[in-house]
Amino acid sequence: MSPLQQKSIRLGVDIGGTxxxxxxxxxxxxxxTKVLTTxxxxxxxIIDGLHQVCTKADIAPSDIGQIIHGTTLATNxxxxxxxxxxxxxxxxxxxxxxxxxxxxxxxxxxxNLVLPEPLLPRQMRYVVPGRMDAGGAELVPLTRDxxxxxxxxxxxxxxxxxxxxxxxxxxxxxxxRLVRDVLAERLxxxxxxxxxxxxxxxxxxxxxxxxxxxxxxxPLMKSYLDRLxxxxxxxxxxxxxxxxxxxxxxxxxxxxxxxxxxLVESGPAGGAVFAAHIAARYGLDKVLSxxxxxxxxxxxxxxxxxxxxxxxxxxxxxxRFKKGSGMPISIPVIDMVEIGAGGGSLGHVDAMRQxxxxxxxxxxxxGPACYARGGTRPAVTDADLVLxxxxxxxxxxGSIALDASASGTALVEHIGQTLEMxxxxxxxxxxxxxxxxxxxAARVHAVENGEDLSGYTMIAFGGAAPLHxxxxxxxxxxxxxxxxxxxxxxxxxxxxxxxxxxxxxxxxYMTLASFDAGRVVTLLTExxxxxxxxxxxxxxxxxxxxxxxxxxxxxGQGWEIPISLTQPQAKAPDAATLETIFAEDYTxxxxxxxxxxxxxxxxxxxxxxxxxxxxxSVDQTAKPPxxxxxxxREVFDARLQxxxxxxxxxxxxxxxxxxxxxxxxxxxxxxxxxxxSRNLVVQPDGCxxxxxxxxxxxx
Numbered sequence: 001m002s003p004l005q006q007k008s009i010r011l012g013v014d015i016g017g018t019x020x021x022x023x024x025x026x027x028x029x030x031x032x033t034k035v036l037t038t039x040x041x042x043x044x045x046i047i048d049g050l051h052q053v054c055t056k057a058d059i060a061p062s063d064i065g066q067i068i069h070g071t072t073l074a075t076n077x078x079x080x081x082x083x084x085x086x087x088x089x090x091x092x093x094x095x096x097x098x099x100x101x102x103x104x105x106x107x108x109x110x111x112n113l114v115l116p117e118p119l120l121p122r123q124m125r126y127v128v129p130g131r132m133d134a135g136g137a138e139l140v141p142l143t144r145d146x147x148x149x150x151x152x153x154x155x156x157x158x159x160x161x162x163x164x165x166x167x168x169x170x171x172x173x174x175x176x177r178l179v180r181d182v183l184a185e186r187l188x189x190x191x192x193x194x195x196x197x198x199x200x201x202x203x204x205x206x207x208x209x210x211x212x213x214x215x216x217x218x219p220l221m222k223s224y225l226d227r228l229x230x231x232x233x234x235x236x237x238x239x240x241x242x243x244x245x246x247x248x249x250x251x252x253x254x255x256x257x258x259x260x261x262x263l264v265e266s267g268p269a270g271g272a273v274f275a276a277h278i279a280a281r282y283g284l285d286k287v288l289s290x291x292x293x294x295x296x297x298x299x300x301x302x303x304x305x306x307x308x309x310x311x312x313x314x315x316x317x318x319x320r321f322k323k324g325s326g327m328p329i330s331i332p333v334i335d336m337v338e339i340g341a342g343g344g345s346l347g348h349v350d351a352m353r354q355x356x357x358x359x360x361x362x363x364x365x366x367g368p369a370c371y372a373r374g375g376t377r378p379a380v381t382d383a384d385l386v387l388x389x390x391x392x393x394x395x396x397x398g399s400i401a402l403d404a405s406a407s408g409t410a411l412v413e414h415i416g417q418t419l420e421m422x423x424x425x426x427x428x429x430x431x432x433x434x435x436x437x438x439x440x441a442a443r444v445h446a447v448e449n450g451e452d453l454s455g456y457t458m459i460a461f462g463g464a465a466p467l468h469x470x471x472x473x474x475x476x477x478x479x480x481x482x483x484x485x486x487x488x489x490x491x492x493x494x495x496x497x498x499x500x501x502x503x504x505x506x507x508x509y510m511t512l513a514s515f516d517a518g519r520v521v522t523l524l525t526e527x528x529x530x531x532x533x534x535x536x537x538x539x540x541x542x543x544x545x546x547x548x549x550x551x552x553x554x555x556g557q558g559w560e561i562p563i564s565l566t567q568p569q570a571k572a573p574d575a576a577t578l579e580t581i582f583a584e585d586y587t588x589x590x591x592x593x594x595x596x597x598x599x600x601x602x603x604x605x606x607x608x609x610x611x612x613x614x615x616x617s618v619d620q621t622a623k624p625p626x627x628x629x630x631x632x633r634e635v636f637d638a639r640l641q642x643x644x645x646x647x648x649x650x651x652x653x654x655x656x657x658x659x660x661x662x663x664x665x666x667x668x669x670x671x672x673x674x675x676x677s678r679n680l681v682v683q684p685d686g687c688x689x690x691x692x693x694x695x696x697x698x699x
Contacts, residue, residue, distance in 0.1 A: 008026065008027055008065065009024070009025070009026045009059065009063055009064050009065045009066075010024075010025045010064070010065060010066045010067070010068065010496050011023070011024050011025075011050065011053070011064050011066070011067045011068070012025070012067075012068050012069075012270075012489075012492035012493060012494075012495035012496045013046050013049070013050075013067065013068070013069045013070070013492060013495075014069075014070050014071070014267050014270060014489070014491040014492040014495065015037055015042050015045070015046070015069075015070070015071040015072055015073060015267070016037060016072055016267060016293045016294055016295065016491075017037065017072055017076065017293065017294055017295030017296065017342065017344070017361060017363050018036070018037060018293065018294020018295055018342065018343065018344050018361070018362075018363050018367070018463075019034045019035065019036060019037060019293070019294055019396075019463060020034070020035050020036070020037045020038075020042070020045035020046060020049055021033075021034055021049075021488070021489035021491065021492040021669075022034075022035070022046065022049030022050060022052070022053050022489075022492065023053070023486065023489050023492040023493050023495075023496065024053035024054065024056070024057050024059075024064075025496050026057055026059065029057065030485075030486060030493070031053045031056040031057045032053060032486060032488075032489045032492070032493075032669065033049050033052040033053055033056075033489075033669075034049075034396055034397075034399075034463065034488065034489065034669050035048050035049045035052070036365075036367075036400075037363070039363075039365060041227070042071070042073060042224065043224070043227050043228045043231045046069075046228065046231075047231055047232075047235060050064075050235070050237075051235075060236065061232075061235045061236050061237045062235075062236035062237060062238070064237055064239050065239050066239050066240055066242070067232070067237070067239060067240070067241045067242070068241075068242050068243075068244060068250055068495040068496060068498070069228075069241060069242070069243055069244065069495070070243070070244035070263075070266035070267040070269070070270045070491060070492075070495055071243075071263060071266060071267065072266075072267050072295075073220070073221065073224060073263075074217050074221055074260050074261065074263040074264045074266075075264050075265065075315060077216070077217045077220055077221075078119070078213055078216070078217065078264065078315050078327060079315065081119070082220075083119075083216035083217045083219075083220055084159075084160040084161045084191075084215070084216060084217070084218065084219040084220060085124075085158065085159050085160050085161070086119075086120060086124065086159060086160070086161045086162065086163060086212065086215045086216045087120070087124050087125070087126060087154050087157070087159045087161075087162045087163070088120055088124065088125045088126065088162075088163045088164075088165065088208070088211075088212055088215075089126050089127070089128060089150060089154075089162060089163070089164045089165070089166075089179055090125065090126070090127055090128075090164075090165050090166060090167075090208065091127065091128065091129075091130065091131060091166045091167040092127045092128065092129050092131075093127075094127070094167060094204065094208075095122070095125045095126075095127050096122065096125075097204050097205050097208055098118045098119065098120065098125075098205065098208050098209050098212060099118045099122065100205075101115060101205055102205055104324050105324075106323060106324030106325040107325075116325060116326070116327065118209075119209070119212050119213060119216055119327065120212055120216075124159075126150045126153065126154065127150075128142060128146055128147055128150055128166075128175075128179065129142060129146050130142025130143075130146070130166070130175050131167060132166070132167060132168040132169065132171065132172045132175065133168065134168055134171075134509075135171065136168060136171030136172035137172070138172070138174070138175075142175045142178060142179075144178065144182055147178065147179055147182045148182060148186070151182050151183055151186050151187065152186070154183075154187065154190075155186060155187055159190060160190065160191065160219050161190065161191040161192075161193070161215040161216065161218050161219055162183060162187075162190055162191070162192050162193070162215060163192075163193050163195070163208075163211040163212045163214065163215035163216075164176050164179050164180060164183075164192065164193065164194050164195065164211070165195040165204070165207060165208040165211045165212070166179070166195070167204060169194070169195055169196040169200075170195070170196055170199075170200040170201055170202060170207065170506060170507045171507070171508075173194065173196035173197075173200075176194045176195065176196050177194070177196075180192050180194055191215065191218045191219055191222070192215075193211050193214040193215040193218060194211070195207050195208065195210070195211040197259075198210055198211045198214045198259060198261065198331075199211060199330045199331060199505075200505065200506045200507065201311070201330055201505055201506070201507045201603055202507040202509070202602060202603070203330070205328070206312055206328045206329075206330040207330055209327060209328055209329070209330075210261060210328070210329050210330045210331060213261050213264075213315075213327065213329060214259060214260060214261035217260050217261065218257075218258075218260055220260075221256070221257060221260035221263065222257045222260070225253055225256065225257050228241070229241065229253070240252075240253075241253045242500075242538060243255075243256035243263060243266065244263075244266040244267070244269055244270050244494075244495050244498060245262040245263060245266055245269070245501075245502075246262055246263065246264055246265040246266055246269050246313075246331060246332070246333040246334065247262070247269065247309065247331075247332035247333055247334060247501065247502075247503050247607070248269045248270075248272060248273050248307055248309070248334045248498060248501070249498055249499055249500060249501025249502060249503075249607075249609060250495075250498050250499065250500045250501065250538060251500075251502060251534060251538060252534075252537055252538045254537075255502075255534060255537070255538075261329060261331060262331055262332075264315060264329055264331075264333075265313065265333055265334070265336075265338075267491050268291060268296075268298040268300075268334070268336060268338060268491065269307075269333070269334045269494075269498075270490075270491040270492065270493075270494035270495045270498065271289065271291040271298060271300075271461060271462065271490050271491040271494055272289050272291075272298075272300045272302065272307040272334045272336065272494070273307070273494040273495075273497050273498045274461060274484075274490045274491060274493050274494030274497060275287060275289035275291075275300070275302055275307075275459040275461070275490075275494075276289075276302050276305050276306060276307055277494070277497045277613070277615065278459050278482060278484045278687070279302055279305045279457075279459065280305040280612075280615040281615050281616065281617060281618050281685065282457075282482065282617075282618055282620070282687075283617060284305070284457050285303060285304050285305065286302075286303060286451075286455055286456045286457065287301075287302040287303075287305075287456060287457050287458070287459055288300075288301060288302075288442060288446075288453060288456045288457070288458045288459070288476075288478065289301075289302055289307070289336075289458075289459055290438075290442075290458050290459065290460045290461075290462075290465050290469055290472065291460075291461055291462040291465060291490065291491065292341065292342060292343070292438070292460075292462045292463075292464040292465035292467075292468060293342050293343070293462045293463055293464060293465075294342045294343045294344045294361065294363065294463060294464065295340070295342040295344055295345070295361040295363060296338050296339065296340055296341065296342050296361075297338070297339055297341040297342060297438050297441070297462075297464075297465075298336050298337070298338045298462075299336060299337050299338075299438070299441055299442045299445055300334060300335065300336035300337075301335075301445065301446065301449055301451060301456075302459075307334045307335070307336075308334070308335040308449065309332060309333065309334055309335055309562075310332075310333055310334075310335035310562075311330060311331070311332055311333070311505060311551070311562075311603065311605070312328055312329070312330050312333075313328070313329055313333045313335070314326030314327060314328055314329070315327045315329055332503035332505065332605070332607070336445075337441050337442075337444070337445040339358065339359070339437060339438065339441050340358030340359020340360070340361065341357065341358050341359075341380070341434050341437050341438050342358075342361060342380065342464060343368070343379065343380050343381040343384070343463060343464040344361040344362040344363050344367065344368055344379050344380070344381065345357050345358035345359070345360070345361050345362075345379060345380050345434060346358065346360050346361065346362055346377045346378065346379050347377075347378050347379070347380070347383070347411075347414065347415060347430040347433070347434075348377070348414055348415070349414070349415055349418045349419060353418065353419065355415060355419070355426075355429045355430055355433045356433070357380065357430060357433050357434040357437060358434070358437070361379075362375050362377065362379045367379075368380075368381040368382045368407070369382050369403070369406045369407050369409070369410035370382050370385050370392070370402040370403050370404065370406050370407040371400065371402070371403075372401075372403045372406060375410075376410055376413075377410055377414055378407065378410040378411045378414050378415060378426070378427075378430060380430065380431065380434050380464065381402075381407075381464075382406075382407035382410055382411060382427070382430075383407075383411065383426075383427035383428075383430040383431045383434075384427075384431065384464075384467055385402055385404050385407045386404065386407050386408055386411060386423050386424055386427040387424065387427050387428065387431060387635065387636035388633055388634050388635040388636055388643065388646075389467050389635060389636070389664070389671060389673050390402065390467075390671060391633075391648075391666060391671070392404050394666055394668075396668065396669070397668030397669065398668075407423075407427075408423035409423075411423045411426040411427055411430070412426060415429065415430065424636065424643075427636075428636060428638065428641070431468075431638065432638055434468075435468055435471045435472060435475065435638070436475065438468070438472055439472050439475040439476055442472070442476055443476070449589075450588065450589050450590075453476050453477065453478060454476075454477045454478070456478055457478070457480045457481065457482065458472070458473055458476075458478050458480070458481040458482070459481070459482045459483075459484065460481055460482070460483050460487065461483070461484060461486075461487040461488070461490030461491075462487070462488070462490055462491070462670075463488050463669060463670050464670070465487070465670075466483045466487055466488075466670045466671060466672040466673070466688075467670070467671055467672070467673050468673075469481050469483065469672075469673075469690075470661075470673055470674060470675050470677075470678050470690060471638050471639075471673075471675065473678075473690070473692075474638075474639055474675070474677060479691060479692045480689070480690065480691055480692075481690040482687050482688070482689055482690070483672050483687065483688040483690065484685075484686070484687050484688075485685070485686035485687065486669075487669070487670055487672075488667065488668075488669025488670035489669055497613060499609045499610040499611065499612055499613075500535050500538045500539040500542070500609065500610045501535060501607060501608060501609035501610070502531045502534035502535050502607070502608055502609075503531060503605055503606070503607040503608075504527040504528075504530040504531040504534075504605065504606050504607075504608075505527070505603055505604070505605040506523065506526075506527060506603070506604055506605075507602060507603050507604075508520075508523050508601075508602075508603075508604055509600065509601070509602055510600070510601050511555065511598050511599065511600050511601070512575045512578065512579055512598060512599045512600075512601075513598050515573075515575040515578075517572075517573050517574070517575075520573045520604070521571065521572075521573065523604055524548060524570050524573075524604060524606060527604060527605065527606040528546050528606045528608065530606075531546070531606045531607060531608035532544050532546070532608040534608070535608045535609065535610065539610050542610050543610065543611055544608050544609070544610060545608070545609055545610070545611060546567065546570075546606055546607070546608050546609075547564070547606070547607040547608075547609065548564070548565040548566075548567070548569070548570040548604075548605070548606055549562050549563060549564055549565065549604070549605045549606075549607075550562075550563050550565060550578070550601050550603070550604050550605075551563070551601070551602050551603040551604075551605075552578070552582045552599055552600065552601050552602075553599070553600050553602070554586075554594045554597040554598075554599060554600070555597050555598045555599065555600050556597070557600075560600075560602050560603065561582075561585060561586060561589060563578070563581050563582050563585055564581075565581075578599075578601075579599060582599055618683055618684060618685050618687070619684060620683055620684075620689070621656065621681060621682075621683055621684060622681070623658070623681075624656050624657050624658050624681060624682065625656075625657055625658065626657065626658050626659070626660065627647075627649055627654045627657035627658065627659050629647035629648075629649075629663075631647070631648040631649075632645050632646060632647055632648060633645075633646060633648055633664065634646070635662060635664060635673065637662055637675050637676050638675070639675060639676065639677055640676060644662045644676060645662070646661075646662035646663050646664050646674075647659070647662070647663040647664070648663070648664045648666065649663060649664070649665050649666070650665075650666055650667070651665050651666065651667040651672070651688075652667070654682055655682055655686070656682055656684070657682050658679065658680065658681050658682070659674060659679070659680040659682075660679050660680075660693075661674040661675050661676050661677065661678045661679060661680070661693070662674060662675055662676045663680070665680070665688060672688055672690075674690065677692060677693055678690050678691065678692060678693060679691050679692075679693050
């Protein structure tokens, strides 16, 4: 095979909580598979899936020219608290910052509120003297003699990783670099993370927590990435391996090993990129991305074919998914809401005799009761099976046989007996609760962003999303939903659509009244050089574009909003222009500007990225011929609250056709449920275009 041919063969791999998705792209052809995630050695599932898709494509593993990988391993390690033995070195007086958190109470009226435990207990946090002021000037010197006793104590305790977070190091990192030098001399085998490199931003709680999280998962992720490279080499795969990061771009495996905290949410980020690509093909400017897998559901707003981004998000919310109850990570990230609602999410009845679903998941080991792998508690997949949404003989393309009787037993034992329900009624209750949880999360996310979902189009993907998407549309008042080809492995396909990118951020406080254009130009130039350097380490001589942002607020406010700048505005910044842009964006979010207050700028960022892939528009079909029903089965329709006779179709056999609900469209990696309220048109590119039925038509 020629080098040019090999370069066009790319592999996308997404490790999820239940399934590992593998997609092979060879020119215009795409081959995919889903295999159960192997928790003890995740690379085993990757190699298994790699061989399956290579067999389908009739190529050898050595023919692959590029691998792009996303994973939930970093997220799961933080959630499950199974990272490395880690120490924190911080400034005297700030030892308890990550435990004190902020003054915010995420549940204001709960008198028994319990705050989440910090990632590191107090005895694993150490202090050194020395102090920088808020402008970056040295107030109190720090010497090697003062650092060495602390390093000796860390050596004696046997730590694997050390986080260094000193006050105001985002403005002056000299003290942090000195601490790293001493650690490198005395403990060369210990991994070190500096807050001035991991998250050089103001707000010490978020910065320290992010740096601790990076250190906590660094040995685990480095070990995994080293094993993966070794296994791939053993299979004859010598191509470059890149990682998807949480901001929706691709970085090198070396950068990922150094800053693994940027891999948190990498899988969901690939899904958002996938949805944005579909939105561009259909010319959609308002899209709700709905990604539901085996463990979680992710919801993201995509406007003008671009996912919304943020610079802070939370991992492992512990209190009913309330904002503020999780672990804040201060890195560039695609802004989405993630809840514990997946095919493996477990249902139970609480003390108030209410059905609850998640966040606990059966995962792939043991899995839902119907997997017959030792699970006895009912999961969402069990409910879907009992409600007729799944074919027990065609789950995951027939590779996993489902036991419907085990599902019924689990539903009755854990829900039905308590609430005096039979299996179908318990399944309806469980499914309706999880659907309402996801719909409510979407409503809240839209309100927080000042959006009305009624004018949006949903794009649904992930192994479980097409089963539930139409019901969510009914609940949210969304008239249109697209289920693209490869929906069951959407995130892995998204990896192959993502650009190489890296966002560099830095805090530099100033007000418009004291605006310093020269300082801003210097800062943005330095950030651009840093971001472009990361991208060029992956993409070589490719064209690199720069996107500029500043985070602004009215004086006295606690949080900022992001303001995008054009390149001319970044190269020649002007206070009046910034004020105008900020007032417009602030008014869009909150209804009106605040007159008479000075405006503050706190954080600046530059995102360097390779140009997006060219996207061909779809010549959409309006009224193709109706597909002929040859097979039916009974499926529960939640809106009608009864079983209905639904036509069953194989997705690859209804090209260029229309289908009227109720119907079931099956494919190896997912199943699409079309309720009685919806019609479906198969577009020329294979997208299932689901619309609400016209008024007056049969429901």
